Amino acid sequence: MTALLEVAGLARAFGxxxxxxxxxxxxxxxxxxxxxxPNGSGKTTMFNCILGQLRPDAGRVRFGGxxxxxxxxxxxxxLGIGRTFQSLQVFGSLSARDNLIAAAQEYVGxxxxxxxxxxxxxxxxxxxxxxxRLNLAHVADKPAGSLSYGQQKLxxxxxxxxxxxxxxxxxxxxxGVNPRIVGEMAAMLRALKAESGATFVVIEHNMDFVMGxxxxxxxxxxxxxxxxxxPAEVRADPQVLEAYLGG
Ligand SMILES: Nc1ncnc2c1ncn2[C@@H]1O[C@H](COP(=O)(O)OP(=O)(O)OP(=O)(O)O)[C@@H](O)[C@H]1O
Ligand SMILES: [Mg+2]
Numbered sequence: 753m754t755a756l757l758e759v760a761g762l763a764r765a766f767g768x769x770x771x772x773x774x775x776x777x778x779x780x781x782x783x784x785x786x787x788x789x790p791n792g793s794g795k796t797t798m799f800n801c802i803l804g805q806l807r808p809d810a811g812r813v814r815f816g817g818x819x820x821x822x823x824x825x826x827x828x829x830x831l832g833i834g835r836t837f838q839s840l841q842v843f844g845s846l847s848a849r850d851n852l853i854a855a856a857q858e859y860v861g862x863x864x865x866x867x868x869x870x871x872x873x874x875x876x877x878x879x880x881x882x883x884x885r886l887n888l889a890h891v892a893d894k895p896a897g898s899l900s901y902g903q904q905k906l907x908x909x910x911x912x913x914x915x916x917x918x919x920x921x922x923x924x925x926x927x928g929v930n931p932r933i934v935g936e937m938a939a940m941l942r943a944l945k946a947e948s949g950a951t952f953v954v955i956e957h958n959m960d961f962v963m964g965x966x967x968x969x970x971x972x973x974x975x976x977x978x979x980x981x982x983p984a985e986v987r988a989d990p991q992v993l994e995a996y997l998g999g
Contacts, residue, residue, distance in 0.1 A: 762811030789972035834917030844897025902933035
């Protein structure tokens with residue numbers, strides 16, 4: 753069976769820093785795939801090389817068997833690949849609902865045109881369903897900037913789902929979020945996965961969150977993959993302990 757996402761030999765340097773030094777992995781359809789590793793181990797750079805924000809120096813990326821190496825974010829979004837960034841991407845002055853609708857229209861026309869266009873019923877319905885799923889229905893009309901940080905992170909996740917993505921990359925969804933919302937977030941991601949059938953690739957430092965959510969976890973250190981397996985396998989791996997304790 754072909755994996756949904758296949759990454760082979762992916763590499764990217766910044767001057768003398770080998771941020772990603774030749775990484776291989778494959779993500780199966782329907783899986784929640786975690787990526788962990790100490791700060792600076794190349795996790796975000798790897799996402800950016802897969803997702804068209806950065807050009808890899810070497811390596812190949814395939815999605816559903818088709819080559820997508822070096823494809824631009826717009827093309828990837830149209831193929832059904834969504835993402836969140838490590839920093840929030842919400843528009844603070846737009847309502848939570850309008851952030852979702854604008855995210856779906858992100859690749860159509862100008863910003864002004866998107867804000868002035870009447871959203872179609874399908875988009876509004878999708879936004880309402882996501883607001884309910886993310887427990888944001890009661891703040892749907894509030895400016896996103898007035899929501900708590902955790903609520904804004906949830907909204908950011910919702911935005912990655914508005915275009916009906918099949919594969920969603922999340923970069924530290926739980927970072928800086930209060931523990932109560934982190935617990936709810938894991939349950940919400942499971943529900944979103946069940947409803948959408950989407951496959952997830954999730955970078956996180958919160959170990960309880962990662963280990964509870966993911967089917968398999970890849971561990972990076974200094975730009976390399978040092979372990980890949982089930983949460984139990986990865987936890988028991990001496991190289992993983994060393995990377996965290998020694999780093
Ligand atoms: N645009 C850039 N220019 C120069 N160096 C960069 C750039 N982006 C990342 N780096 C360097 O590449 C290495 C990997 O960084 P990256 O952000 O990918 O790590 P990370 O695993 O996502 O870390 P964190 O857990 O802190 O988010 C680091 O040494 C970082 O300083
Ligand atoms: Mg990062």
